[in-house]
Amino acid sequence: MDKKIKVLIAKPGLDGHDRGAKVVSRALRDAGMEVIYTGIRQTPEQIVATAIQEDVDSIGLSCLSGAHNKLFPKVVNLLREKGAGEILVFGGGIIPAEDIPALKAAGIAEIFLPGATTEETIAFIKNNV
């Protein structure tokens, strides 16, 4: 059976820089995945509601505003509250290396920093969903 991987790429918070999110969306598309992109300035609640309605396998969060320590764990916690904790959450953006351990402990499976290749992201999703 042809299993399509479905991914939600979302931008929580207030920054409007979505070039990175769009590049990742496009790369995942070209890797054969179905990508839902919901645009900038989404609340964690909107992201989680969308992920559940769309029944995605994975959520990619992009944040360049510095609010990742607050927003990324909130998405994971809301997913768990709604019984959707099995959805694989990864993140990317301008994120200081010292923040990564706490984000991973909070349930974000992987963080991709500037310089990460789209191939790495694709391989990560394929290996983990």
Added chain:
Amino acid sequence: MNDLVAGLLAGKVRSLAKAITIVENDRPGKREILKEIYPKTGKAFLLGITGPPGAGKSTLTDKVIAGLRKQGKTVGVIAVDPSSPFSGGAILGDRIRMQQHALDEGVFIRSMATRSHLGGLAKNTVDVIHLLDASGKDVVIIETVGVGQDEVDIVRIAQTTVVVMVPGLGDSVQVAKAGVMEIADVFAVNKADREGADKLFTELRAMLDMVKGDFKPEIYRTVAVNDIGIEELVAGIFAHGERVARSGLFAEKKAQKAENELRAYLFDGIMQRSTALPVYADVVNRVAAKELTPMDGVEELFAGLGMTGGENKDVAEN
């Protein structure tokens, strides 16, 4: 009863979403789910929204959802976007325009990729409509992919089809062409604040002057992004829906739809079973080697399925 079915009938979002995934992907359990919900379908009002890429279908859908919510109606939305013919992937971006409804429990939005299905919809769209219908949504909106001239499957499914037009896409000959222009029950001339909108309106009206009977489509001017003309459009959609419901056309269309669904599965079933035959590869090779015509090849496959005594249609008719 299947847990997912029980959940979706009780209005659980997660169950509905999971059931849709099974149905959309033809996964095990699909048949059982459909069997349980099928008798409960047929209540929702099915609204099609179609038109060329960039006409504003998603934005218009967003505003129509808001209009329906104001009337207290619950809404399901299926937003179809194209799959890549090369990678099979897709970017599903319709709901970016509809995120104001993300937290509204009376709205359920689902994106579907066409997965190379032709006709403007995804292959299992009809079954997903059934699930939304059975879950109790009052209205199910089906937003097609951006269509060109010939993707008209939506008209066989929706009670009312809105064709969204925008100024600047062509002259009066485009308006007179067959296909998409013929399937509108309601026209929305969107981006009506732009140059050329009056001309488009006039050309559409001139074309519709030649339509006879009770079902001459109405034309509405909208500027969806600024919420202009939406109330009138929603009223027009329901006025059409009621006209259809009152006429005998509705019953006729329902029977036709049932037959279409049956045929789609018949086609699929025959394809699957034929291509799974051990002799299939050999038949393909012999057709490629010109030892067998494609028509005779089909007869061999049908014989393999135990469908004997059949003749090619044209032979039988002679």
